[in-house]
Amino acid sequence: MNQAHLTGPPMRLRLGGQVLPMVGRVRMYVCGITPYDVTHLGHATTYIWADAAERILRWHGHNVTVARNVTDVDDVLFAEARRRGAAHTMLATLQRASFESTxxxxxxxxxxxxxxxxxxxxxxxxxxxALLDRDAAYERGGTVYARTSEAYRRTALDHATAVERAEEFHDAPEDDEKDDPLDIAVWQATGPDDEVSWPSPWGDGRPGWHAECTAMVLALFGSGVDLHCGGADLEFPHHACEAALAEAATGVTPFARGWLRAGLVSIDGAKMAKSTGNLVLVEDLLREHSPGAVRLLCLNRPWARPWQYEPGLLDDAEATLEQLYAAAAKPGMQPGAAAVPAALLDDLDVPRAVAIALEDGGQAARTLIELLALS
Known part of the structure; x- marks a missing residue:
């Protein structure tokens, strides 16, 4: 804990218009990768924002415990492994190592x-x-379905759009075994030809995606977390159903005190996604640009706002980074040194913090570079 930053008036994180008072330990969960391919800029943006939030909280004296999962039980991973003629466990291990290196x-x-x-x-x-015991789930044919038909109300989506999103994320709203199209499989029965399964009280099967994250959070942190991070596209069905499952199983609300969902990155007007091949790979960017410039590209904007990637933006980030380095070389303890971390606590306002650092220079710029790991 950095006691140097605990003096003066209380410093509280404001996120998305909500003040999130923290006392001591902060439990932070980050939705991680499905390890079947290389890391693109959309992924990196989410993890860089989560890292920035962690660093800001640590700077202000909090003991932050972070969990970032790996979804290594997933049909997309299994399909890619079959396509490559490789064991899914080997593919997951190799891609996970590549991701960690990036x-x-x-x-x-x-x-x-x-x-x-x-x-x-x-x-x-x-x-x-637990969900079955609380009548928050039902079992049919070896599959356990959770009653999540109302989870979409945690978002601004209407019912019809929620069903469309459930279909997009392979939640099988057309499954006739369900009581409601928006119910989800917590445990999915498998057949004799399925390549990956585990035993359960209901027969062989494997976990549903949303249930995986819920189970990992509850196992690691208890009934919930202080800050949950992920991409904006995960708000529904993933985050909404994850929270609904946890709250139904534990009876404790809210599951997450705060949500940090980084705005989606698009290219040529379409969402950056592996499934469409519409990608900018981080390893390609790092061949010509510094890691600090890539971080600043992702951070120097409102965190929740979607944005369009263009190569010139990375050149601009590199130029701004050089200006910050030059400003940091100035001597002295300008007033902006305190204003920089205050701006970052105010809805992670990196653009304002950058402006302060460039104007004041000296310790203000050095503080920003340290806080956001731009060196």
């Missing part, structure tokens, strides 16, 4: 916990049992 280059701190879905199968079974 994160280290970008100075994203290693999480305290790196749970994987495969390590938490037993906790998903426990979650399904």
């Amino acid at each position: 994160m280290a280059t970008l100075q994203v701190r290693r999480p305290d916990h790196s749970p994987s879905a495969a390590q938490h199968i037993g906790h998903v079974v426990q979650l399904a049992s």
Whole structure:
């Protein structure tokens, strides 16, 4: 804990218009990768924002515990492994190592916990049992479905759009076994030809995606977290259903005190996504630009706002970074040195913090570079 930053008036994080008072320990969960391909800029943006939030909280004296999961039980991973003629476990291991290397280059701190879905199968079974005990789930044909038909009300979506999103994320709203199209599988029954399955009280199967994250959070942090991070596209169905499952199983609300969902990155007018091949790969960017410039590209904007990637933006970030280095070389303790961390606590306002650092220079610029790991 950095006691130097605990003097003066209380400093509280404001996020998305909501003040989130923190006392001592901060439990932080970050939705991680499905390890079947290389890291693109959309992924990196989420993890850089989560890293910045962690660093800001640590700067202000909090003991932050971070978990970032790996979804290594997923149909997309299994399909890619079949396409490559490789074992899904080997593919996941190789891609996870590549991702971790990229994160280290970008100075994203290693999480305290790196749970994987495969390590938490037993906790998903426990979650399904708890939901059944509370009549928040039902079992049919070896599949345990959670009653999540109202989860979409946690968002601004209407019912029809929620069903469309459920279909997009492969939640099978057309499944006739469900009581409601928006119910989700916590435990999915598998057949004799399925390549990956585990035993359960309801027969062989594997966990549903949303249940994996819920089980990992509950196993690591108890009934909930202080700050939950992920991409904006995960708000529904993933985050909404994850929270609904946890609250139904534990009876404790809210599951997450705050949400940090980084705005989506697009290219040529379309969302950056592996599934469409519409990608800007981080490893390509790092061949010609510094890690600090990539971080500043992602951070020097409102965190929740979607944005369009253009190569010139990275050149601009590189130029701004050079200006910050020059400003940091100035001597002295200008008033802006305190204003920089205050701006970052105010809804993670990096653009305002950058403007202060460039105007005041000296310690203000040095503080910003340190806080955001731009060196």
